[in-house]
Amino acid sequence: MAMARPLDSYSLRMYGNSSIRRDLPRPFEVIHCELGHASFGSVTSSSTSFGSKFRNSRAEIQFPENPSSESILRHGTSENGAVIDVSSSGKLIREYVDDGFPEDAIKVYFSMLECGIPPEEFRFFPCLIKAFGALSDKKKVRQIHGYLLKLGALDDIYVGNSLLDVYWKCGVAKDTFALFEKMCSKDLVSWNTMISGLCHSGDHLGSLRTFNQMILEYGVFPNRVACLSALSSCSSVESLFHGREIHAYVVKKGIGDEFLVSKLIDMYMKCGDVKNAEYVFRGIFNEDSIRGNTVIWNVMISGYISNGYLPQAVELFQEMLVIQIQPDFSTMVTILDLCSELLDLAVGMQIHALVISLGLDNDLRVETALIDMYFKCGDTKSGLEIFRMSQNRNTVMWGAVISNCVKSDCPNEALELFHDYIIGYGYVDSVIILAVLRACSSLIIKPKGLEVHGLVVKSRFDSDIFVGGALVDVYAKCGDMESAQKVFDRLPTRDLITWNALILGYAQNEYPNETLKACRDMQFEQIRPNAETGARILSVCAQLSAMIFCKEVHGYLLRQGLDSNVLVNNSLIAAYAKCGDINSSWAIFEKMREKNEVSWNSILRGLGMYVHADKIFVLFGKMKEEGMKPDHATFTSLLSACSHAGRIEEGWKYFRSMVEDYKLEPQLEQYTCMVDLLGRAGHLKQAYDMILMMPCNSDDKIWGSLLASCKSHGDERLAEVVANHIFKLDPTSIGYRVLLANLYEEYGKWNEVIRVRTEIKGRGLRKSPGCSWIEIKNKIHTFTAGDRSHNQSEEIYAAVRNLSIEVEKAGYISHY
DNA sequence: CTAGGGTTAG
Numbered sequence: 001m002a003m004a005r006p007l008d009s010y011s012l013r014m015y016g017n018s019s020i021r022r023d024l025p026r027p028f029e030v031i032h033c034e035l036g037h038a039s040f041g042s043v044t045s046s047s048t049s050f051g052s053k054f055r056n057s058r059a060e061i062q063f064p065e066n067p068s069s070e071s072i073l074r075h076g077t078s079e080n081g082a083v084i085d086v087s088s089s090g091k092l093i094r095e096y097v098d099d100g101f102p103e104d105a106i107k108v109y110f111s112m113l114e115c116g117i118p119p120e121e122f123r124f125f126p127c128l129i130k131a132f133g134a135l136s137d138k139k140k141v142r143q144i145h146g147y148l149l150k151l152g153a154l155d156d157i158y159v160g161n162s163l164l165d166v167y168w169k170c171g172v173a174k175d176t177f178a179l180f181e182k183m184c185s186k187d188l189v190s191w192n193t194m195i196s197g198l199c200h201s202g203d204h205l206g207s208l209r210t211f212n213q214m215i216l217e218y219g220v221f222p223n224r225v226a227c228l229s230a231l232s233s234c235s236s237v238e239s240l241f242h243g244r245e246i247h248a249y250v251v252k253k254g255i256g257d258e259f260l261v262s263k264l265i266d267m268y269m270k271c272g273d274v275k276n277a278e279y280v281f282r283g284i285f286n287e288d289s290i291r292g293n294t295v296i297w298n299v300m301i302s303g304y305i306s307n308g309y310l311p312q313a314v315e316l317f318q319e320m321l322v323i324q325i326q327p328d329f330s331t332m333v334t335i336l337d338l339c340s341e342l343l344d345l346a347v348g349m350q351i352h353a354l355v356i357s358l359g360l361d362n363d364l365r366v367e368t369a370l371i372d373m374y375f376k377c378g379d380t381k382s383g384l385e386i387f388r389m390s391q392n393r394n395t396v397m398w399g400a401v402i403s404n405c406v407k408s409d410c411p412n413e414a415l416e417l418f419h420d421y422i423i424g425y426g427y428v429d430s431v432i433i434l435a436v437l438r439a440c441s442s443l444i445i446k447p448k449g450l451e452v453h454g455l456v457v458k459s460r461f462d463s464d465i466f467v468g469g470a471l472v473d474v475y476a477k478c479g480d481m482e483s484a485q486k487v488f489d490r491l492p493t494r495d496l497i498t499w500n501a502l503i504l505g506y507a508q509n510e511y512p513n514e515t516l517k518a519c520r521d522m523q524f525e526q527i528r529p530n531a532e533t534g535a536r537i538l539s540v541c542a543q544l545s546a547m548i549f550c551k552e553v554h555g556y557l558l559r560q561g562l563d564s565n566v567l568v569n570n571s572l573i574a575a576y577a578k579c580g581d582i583n584s585s586w587a588i589f590e591k592m593r594e595k596n597e598v599s600w601n602s603i604l605r606g607l608g609m610y611v612h613a614d615k616i617f618v619l620f621g622k623m624k625e626e627g628m629k630p631d632h633a634t635f636t637s638l639l640s641a642c643s644h645a646g647r648i649e650e651g652w653k654y655f656r657s658m659v660e661d662y663k664l665e666p667q668l669e670q671y672t673c674m675v676d677l678l679g680r681a682g683h684l685k686q687a688y689d690m691i692l693m694m695p696c697n698s699d700d701k702i703w704g705s706l707l708a709s710c711k712s713h714g715d716e717r718l719a720e721v722v723a724n725h726i727f728k729l730d731p732t733s734i735g736y737r738v739l740l741a742n743l744y745e746e747y748g749k750w751n752e753v754i755r756v757r758t759e760i761k762g763r764g765l766r767k768s769p770g771c772s773w774i775e776i777k778n779k780i781h782t783f784t785a786g787d788r789s790h791n792q793s794e795e796i797y798a799a800v801r802n803l804s805i806e807v808e809k810a811g812y813i814s815h816y
Numbered sequence: 817c818t819a820g821g822g823t824t825a826g
Contacts, residue, residue, distance in 0.1 A: 094817090126817050161818040192819040225820040232822090262822040298823040330824045337825090365825035372826065400826035431826055 086117055090124035097127055102134035125153055126162035133166030141170050145179070161189045168197030191220055196229040204233035208242055224255045231263045235270035243267045258290040262299045269303025277303055294328050302334045305341060313338050329363045336369040340376035348373045368397045375404035395429055403435035411439035415448065428459050430467055437470035446478040465491055469498040476505025481514070494525065500533050507540035512549045515540065519556055529557070531565040538571035542578035550575045570598045577606025597628050604637035613645035632667055639673035643680060651677045666694070672702045679709025684718055700726050704736055711743040719743055734765040
């Protein structure tokens with residue numbers, strides 16, 4: 001993705017703030033004359049001088065058409081008396097261009113002309129063209145192009161080739177092609193300029209096409225320069241076919257120097273052909289001159305890493321040290337990346353020691369890689385320490401530390417660092433802004449999000465889809481879908497990530513209709529959802545127990561060809577079970593060709609709500625047979641099945657097995673299942689002791705389960721104790737107070753009933769009424785007790801009365 | 817006088 005960068009000192013120099021060097025020999029006294037952005041000087045002279053001509057010419061360079069009257073002289077004289085000749089101005093121009101002062105170089109040329117030297121004497125046009133190119137102003141390049149055309153200088157192949165190159169560097173591919181077509185003679189350099197220009201401009205296929213055209217249509221055979229560019233293009237488009245052809249050609253011609261060798265290895269690695277990369281690499285052991293080339297080793301190691309050959313990368317690095325190839329900063333950066341990948345802190349620390357002994361610990365890039373390594377290997381403290389001690393921080397290093405803090409689940413730390421950063425720098429880049437937005441999202445802090453949003457707009461990142469997606473996510477997490485939609489609508493383009501952020505926002509905030517609409521709109525834009533989109537929407541379907549929603553999403557995912565995805569199917573199993581359609585869950589489970597642990601856990605959990613416990617136990621046996629490893633979720637499913645069926649014996653068996661056979665430390669969830677199981681079976685004291693003895697903190701759910709058991713087994717004394725535990729955890733708890741009151745009521749403890757009910761009133765607590773809903777034509781209609789707001793409520797209540805009569809006729813006896 | 821150079825920090 002394209003990243004906006006603040007202007008650096010280089011570009012500042014290019015635009016406006018032209019620096020004129022004083023330390024180089026300056027034979028001419030210079031006056032300034034405005035010319036577009038850049039300023040030019042010209043020799044002090046009469047009003048008829050050429051300098052005054054381009055002052056009036058609306059930022060156009062006016063090249064002198066006729067030499068001035070005195071120009072019969074071969075050698076001009078400047079005002080301070082220095083003799084100027086063509087060759088000394090040429091040398092000066094070259095010097096200025098090489099040192100990065102193109103404006104001064106151009107001034108020298110004009111001065112030369114003003115001194116009466118005719119342009120046709122000049123033989124440094126390629127250098128002058130380079131100077132124009134360095135101004136990064138395509139208009140000025142076109143002007144010198146026209147000027148040279150008039151002079152007839154374009155017949156010179158050097159001049160043409162230089163112009164080609166400069167056009168590429170100014171990013172005007174169209175003009176380059178036009179010139180290339182018109183050039184009457186093309187040599188290898190012309191072709192190479194085109195091939196490498198295409199390569200650098202990102203048109204790798206065009207680059208390879210030109211390479212082939214040169215050989216096949218024009219019979220020009222490539223040299224090593226052409227091969228280097230073409231190999232770069234092969235790497236980028238991963239064209240192993242072309243790469244191998246070039247490899248063969250290089251071998252046949254015997255032009256394999258160290259640059260070509262490393263490019264070839266790089267090409268094979270980028271194409272995923274590790275075997276051939278190794279083959280080329282082994283060749284260097286026969287060539288003493290290039291065996292010690294560090295870069296080749298670096299390319300080889302980083303190639304191994306990017307192809308996932310981590311042990312080989314380690315081995316090669318060790319070999320490199322053994323045969324004493326000098327590692328450089330790039331080796332260190334690459335190896336630190338390897339440590340991060342391996343999550344090997346011990347080796348990372350050894351590399352840190354090596355970095356210090358090599359004296360590379362002050363290298364900004366190495367320091368940044370060290371910070372990254374420590375964070376990724378889980379040593380946040382050391383990562384921060386290196387950052388704090390670093391003498392040479394830059395935006396990349398700040399980005400490394402801030403984004404790693406967010407990834408390491410320290411969003412507060414990240415926001416503090418960001419605060420320090422922004423005070424010192426005043427601008428942000430996209431990596432930092434993304435990290436900060438993620439921190440806001442995970443902390444759900446909207447004010448900070450709004451502040452960063454302001455910064456996003458100010459820094460002109462508001463049309464960046466990555467940043468936009470992160471902003472949508474922040475607003476969605478904070479529940480402000482209106483703002484999320486606004487940000488989304490303003491994005492110039494949307495991709496899967498941004499759509500996902502919006503859809504999940506609607507889903508998580510329980511807007512099923514908007515969620516589905518967004519899914520349809522995404523489809524309309526021809527963007528296909530990925531498995532994660534599907535899984536996350538389905539988890540919302542499950543949360544909402546919304547059957548129609550679930551079916552529609554299922555159909556949608558089917559049409560998108562995601563029905564064979566494990567993640568999607570696991571979510572479908574859970575969602576259908578939650579919506580009460582266990583048959584669909586089972587059908588999906590049976591049809592799945594690829595199942596993982598989560599698939600088994602989902603179906604066990606789903607079935608646990610509906611079928612006989614024995615079936616669950618059998619299924620668990622099958623799960624083990626298929627080599628699946630039970631985890632906490634598996635045991636939660638098993639234990640809750642035992643609890644529903646009152647199977648104490650099996651409950652204890654699985655609980656013990658979890659600890660002993662699978663070395664899984666029971667969590668609150670599993671303890672809750674056991675307390676529920678014991679309580680339902682009337683082992684109230686045992687259940688109570690279990691809560692007190694378990695190593696984790698209790699919550700209202702585990703106590704609530706026991707309270708319900710106390711109610712059904714009529715132990716009002718324990719109920720009081722249990723209830724007090726709940727009220728201590730949640731003083732405003734209303735549901736459990738009602739449960740307690742009902743318990744006393746059932747056993748005729750009227751004084752206690754009054755006490756609890758008075759407390760409820762005194763605390764101003766109100767129980768939110770129960771609620772049910774039904775889906776009709778993609779709309780969810782909700783109903784609460786006594787609600788008459790629905791416009792068909794009369795008919796609805798009439799239907800309810802009729803149903804009640806029918807139910808009683810059928811023999812149902814209501815408890816109330 | 818003109819083309820080109822490998823790995824490479826968030």
